[in-house]
Amino acid sequence: MAHEPAVIAALDVARPLVVDLGYGARPDTTVEMAGRLRRVAPDLEMVGLEIDPARVVDPRDGVRFAVGGFEMAGLRPRVVRAFNVLRQYDETEVDAAWSRLRAALSPGGVIVEGTCDEIGRRCTWVLLDVAGPVSLTLCWAPEHSERPSDLAERLPKALIHRNVPGEKIHDLLTLADQCWDIAAPLAPYGPRVRWRHAQDLLRERGVDCVVTRRRMSDNVLTVPWEAVAP
Structure with a gap:
């Protein structure tokens, strides 16, 4: 994420605000994210938001935490990360959630909404x-995946139920596997x-x-996004 050109561009302002939405039971990934992004924007302000008040912790390592959901607690961030947030929602609710997140962005802001495994x-x-949506990224540690389609179980909510014949995401994963197989001599x-x-x-x-x-x-x-959009 720290190498994503759109994220780097969004951080190219004075004191950019970054929100990690739904950081979960522990804020470790939020603090880690702040450290990585500060290599790009040393003066950024980082806020972790959780809808569960019991998960809100005291500030640490230059990151503060607060109660908040899709409304962003009234903040106007330049960058939002929302990982594993929409997994418990129905696919039909994705567009509305995206709209609420986008409405909270400051001009020039971006959202990274997705899914990852536990580590x-x-x-x-x-x-x-x-x-609206711009692109889809698949990212994996090759030591832990046999082929690109192994990521199917971690697709974002907007696509995870679309990995079936006739859908563009299925075509992409199938072709990626084929190209991976052809590249086997390397x-x-x-x-x-x-x-x-x-x-x-x-x-x-x-x-x-x-x-x-x-x-x-x-x-x-x-x-x-047009290459995989349902």
Whole structure:
């Protein structure tokens, strides 16, 4: 997330406000997120919001915590992260939740709404701006996943029930698996080299995916929202 160009652009103001919505039983990931984003924007203000008052803790490491939900407790953030928040909601409620989140953004702000496993080995998220969804990103530690479609169980709520034949997200995951298999001869060079080649194959097959050439610890696939939208 700290390397997402849209997030970096949103942080490029004086004292940008960042909200981590629904941080859960412990605020550890919020504090960790603040540390990572401060490498980009050292003067950012970080707030963790939880709908359960019992989970609100005292400030720590330059991060404060408060009660709040989709209304953002009246805040106007530049960046919002909402991970594993919509999992308990019905798919039909996603658009309304997105609309409420977008309405709370300050101009130029973005939202990262998605899902991850318990220790962040498999993550997926939708990037949204004030106009709506922009892109989908799949991110995984290759040591813990056999193939791209392993992330299907961690798709955002807007897509998790759409991974069936005839839906665009299913087509994307199927093609990603095929390209991963074709790139198998590069396996001796490691899963990241293999994935970079698989991404090149995806682009050759018409997938408008972002190919990042900088060295990364995770495998990442980012496509425009239109490529997977239900």
